Amino acid sequence: MLRSLHTWPTLLAGVLVTFMAVTGSVLSLEPAVSRLASPAPVAAAESSVAELVAGVAAGFTEPQRLVQKAGGEVIVYHAGETGMAADLVDPTTGASLGAYEPSPFFLTLTELHRSLFAGEAGRIATGTGAAVMILLSVGGLLLLVKRSGSWKRLLKPSQGTFAQRLHVEAGRFALAGIVLLAVSGLFMSMTTLGLVGAPALDGFMTFAESSGGPAMAVTEMPVLKDLGLADLRELTFPAKGDPYDVFSLTTAAGTGSIDQATGELVAFTQNTPAQSLYQLAFTLHTGQDTWAYALVLGWAGLCVPVLFVSGLATWAARIRKPVRIAGNDPAARAETVILVGSEGNTTWGFARSLHAALKAEGQCVHTAAMNDLAKSYPAAKRLIVLAATYGDGDAPASACRFLARLPAFKAAPGLAGSVVGFGDRSFPAFCAYAGDVEKALKDKGLDPLLELATVDRQSTQQFAAWSRAFGQTIGIDLDVAHKAELPELSDFECVSRRDYGQAYQTPKSVLRFRAAAGTKGLPAFRAGDLIGILPAGSDVPRFYSLASSTADGYLEIAVSKQPGGLCSNQLCDLIPGDRITGFIKGNSRFNLPDGKAPLILIGAGTGVAPLVGMARGNRPQKAAYLFAGSRDPGSDLLYGEEIEALIGEGRLQRARLSFSRVPDGAYVQDALRAEAGELRRIVEKGAHIMICGGRGMADGVRDAFEDVLAPLGLTVTKLKADGRYLEDVY
Amino acid sequence: MKKIALKTSAMRTGAAALLLSSALIVPGAAMAKDVAVTVDMKTYRGPGAYLAVYLVDGSGRYQQTLWVSGRKSKYYRHLKGWARGISSAGGSIDGLTGASVGSGRSLTVRANVADALIDAGYKVVVDASVEDWGDKPRDATVPLTNGASAGGGGFVSKLSVKM
Numbered sequence: 001m002l003r004s005l006h007t008w009p010t011l012l013a014g015v016l017v018t019f020m021a022v023t024g025s026v027l028s029l030e031p032a033v034s035r036l037a038s039p040a041p042v043a044a045a046e047s048s049v050a051e052l053v054a055g056v057a058a059g060f061t062e063p064q065r066l067v068q069k070a071g072g073e074v075i076v077y078h079a080g081e082t083g084m085a086a087d088l089v090d091p092t093t094g095a096s097l098g099a100y101e102p103s104p105f106f107l108t109l110t111e112l113h114r115s116l117f118a119g120e121a122g123r124i125a126t127g128t129g130a131a132v133m134i135l136l137s138v139g140g141l142l143l144l145v146k147r148s149g150s151w152k153r154l155l156k157p158s159q160g161t162f163a164q165r166l167h168v169e170a171g172r173f174a175l176a177g178i179v180l181l182a183v184s185g186l187f188m189s190m191t192t193l194g195l196v197g198a199p200a201l202d203g204f205m206t207f208a209e210s211s212g213g214p215a216m217a218v219t220e221m222p223v224l225k226d227l228g229l230a231d232l233r234e235l236t237f238p239a240k241g242d243p244y245d246v247f248s249l250t251t252a253a254g255t256g257s258i259d260q261a262t263g264e265l266v267a268f269t270q271n272t273p274a275q276s277l278y279q280l281a282f283t284l285h286t287g288q289d290t291w292a293y294a295l296v297l298g299w300a301g302l303c304v305p306v307l308f309v310s311g312l313a314t315w316a317a318r319i320r321k322p323v324r325i326a327g328n329d330p331a332a333r334a335e336t337v338i339l340v341g342s343e344g345n346t347t348w349g350f351a352r353s354l355h356a357a358l359k360a361e362g363q364c365v366h367t368a369a370m371n372d373l374a375k376s377y378p379a380a381k382r383l384i385v386l387a388a389t390y391g392d393g394d395a396p397a398s399a400c401r402f403l404a405r406l407p408a409f410k411a412a413p414g415l416a417g418s419v420v421g422f423g424d425r426s427f428p429a430f431c432a433y434a435g436d437v438e439k440a441l442k443d444k445g446l447d448p449l450l451e452l453a454t455v456d457r458q459s460t461q462q463f464a465a466w467s468r469a470f471g472q473t474i475g476i477d478l479d480v481a482h483k484a485e486l487p488e489l490s491d492f493e494c495v496s497r498r499d500y501g502q503a504y505q506t507p508k509s510v511l512r513f514r515a516a517a518g519t520k521g522l523p524a525f526r527a528g529d530l531i532g533i534l535p536a537g538s539d540v541p542r543f544y545s546l547a548s549s550t551a552d553g554y555l556e557i558a559v560s561k562q563p564g565g566l567c568s569n570q571l572c573d574l575i576p577g578d579r580i581t582g583f584i585k586g587n588s589r590f591n592l593p594d595g596k597a598p599l600i601l602i603g604a605g606t607g608v609a610p611l612v613g614m615a616r617g618n619r620p621q622k623a624a625y626l627f628a629g630s631r632d633p634g635s636d637l638l639y640g641e642e643i644e645a646l647i648g649e650g651r652l653q654r655a656r657l658s659f660s661r662v663p664d665g666a667y668v669q670d671a672l673r674a675e676a677g678e679l680r681r682i683v684e685k686g687a688h689i690m691i692c693g694g695r696g697m698a699d700g701v702r703d704a705f706e707d708v709l710a711p712l713g714l715t716v717t718k719l720k721a722d723g724r725y726l727e728d729v730y
Numbered sequence: 731m732k733k734i735a736l737k738t739s740a741m742r743t744g745a746a747a748l749l750l751s752s753a754l755i756v757p758g759a760a761m762a763k764d765v766a767v768t769v770d771m772k773t774y775r776g777p778g779a780y781l782a783v784y785l786v787d788g789s790g791r792y793q794q795t796l797w798v799s800g801r802k803s804k805y806y807r808h809l810k811g812w813a814r815g816i817s818s819a820g821g822s823i824d825g826l827t828g829a830s831v832g833s834g835r836s837l838t839v840r841a842n843v844a845d846a847l848i849d850a851g852y853k854v855v856v857d858a859s860v861e862d863w864g865d866k867p868r869d870a871t872v873p874l875t876n877g878a879s880a881g882g883g884g885f886v887s888k889l890s891v892k893m
Contacts, residue, residue, distance in 0.1 A: 064864055079883040111777075120802075207814040209818075240883070241871065245811065
């Protein structure tokens, strides 16, 4: 619902809104440009309006109107050769300073911006555009809150595809400015169109008249003598040859008329609240008197095309007909039913792979969106649900109606179910929606075929593991090698290897690569990013954390040899000169944080590698503390010498190494508890904590940190929500 | 200060005001003449001008509307000589309205004017207003006499009368 309110107005009015934002951004340059072209003359401190008006009346044959602009320039419009001419005048003496020539470019653009050269209809269109912009801003903010999980997490780093992140970042940057422009613009449109601030009855007018006697000298007029120049907005002279006409005066406070014979104010109307609001809206919208403010608003406006394009891209990715499931069997006949809850369509990819694998085993399979849950599946023996999670535990797009439809669903006796959750462990509500679905299905009477399985960040390995377990329960040999679409591949050449851990039958190697000869050079990456390596004989990539940045001039990874692991075995057999094929995958939430807040790096085994990579790129201004764990300093301590060197260079403040297989050995989490006081001191300085290693170590570290943080009234969950507790776990 | 309601065809409400002004316009009778007033506009930079073409007496008092640009009364205050006059005298402008007149264009207004006003010191006046440039009340004034013509001080290049 909220999303429809964000999408449909954009599709209908997005081009208009974008056009107005772009023209507005160009117009935002006008105050700065005109200020550069002609600095505003400064009025003398004691200048009076009467003197100014008298000077104008004497210097021009037929002055029509005198206007003081927001920046202090005084313009006189007077009858000229071609219609009306305008002169810039000295605000003290009223003497002409030359023709006032507003740039025709900006004049034309202003007209385009406010009425699209289409008169009244154009003004209605632009007013509507402003209203749409307000709707989109408010809707976007609410969607962002929903997506982030809560108001408090609104400013946390954004997740998702490039287009999604761009949309969120641009939106956060520009929201305030855009809302200000849209609200003030809408108010001005409504005023111009007569929807607010108009007289109660259209057509009624009041006019003041002069008494008709001979005109009084301007310098004698008490009203003008008493008026300060700063309060003057506009003065219209009486028509030449019309003794009954009046001076019309606009001041900061209101409008009135001056009898040209007596020089007295014959009528004065204070500004109505609507008029005062209009002046405020005009000032805020145009930034006429403050060029720097106008430029800031211009930047906000420039974000609108970015938001439009990134929003369209996100929308297109969502509505693109997700999958044509090849060989989809009818729901009524299927033995196995696969239901998919997907937000950005990646989960559909897994579903398609699973569907194809089951079909290859001769199964009769039906795959559909969770929202398309039927009343019953008469032939089904198994119901598989692949469910992503949106935001803080909400249903993803293709499952938003699933739980509402579930009560009407009749599960045949003996129907068994298995739920696989897809998500990102860095979110607190990891796979929360899948958990809800599993519980609901159990309540519905489905036999659980397997416990809830989870897939972190589209891990093909985790999905394959689930598929093997699932295959066993139904007596088929199932190994779903889901193949995501691969980015552009590069070749890398091994230049060195260092081996560790032979003593414990857990061989580990640190491998260093360079761009293979004949390629474009190293792609851009930072320590903590991932490389997806395609082992020979498989096109399913395996991901390894990078221990170096492009700036280091080499690409480095640490590999632990897994028994039977295709990729790790190939990597551990590499010798200098051998080549591998892979691609870089950014992992921006696990890169060296910006700023000077201290850094606590915690890792064990090969998990130490990316942390060392971050220390290599660190500067002494940011104090970094390393906690590294391994079995035995004599066997599997990775980077021992380099850690000492990094301390010598100041890139690491201190390192504490823990060894588990030595007398009185300890794990890295024990070291954390031992240093609890020091850690609390560092955390209180706003430290970022980065953990890399296996799931077991990460859980141990988490428990240790809960103990460390408790006296501060902090929890790991709180630090995670603040983006200060970062895990890269495998 | 006086208030009147300018009636447009959208808000016709009774005939009192209408009667007041029709005293001077005698439809098709021998006591009136067809008068053609032509307004030639200068070539200026800006959108179309809003114009009011009307008659004043020898002392400059408003008498009768011949033609007004635009059917939106909210723009009328920019034609202030005319608007002030009609707001004092009252009257309907039904059937006397038309579009704005662009730079370099010309407008011819045909009206039926009582003989008593012709060659009797009455004048034809044009008020003009162009958005962004401002208002020019009494842009041009010419005696209500066959063949009279005069230049304008603002957006009007020439105002002429034929009958």
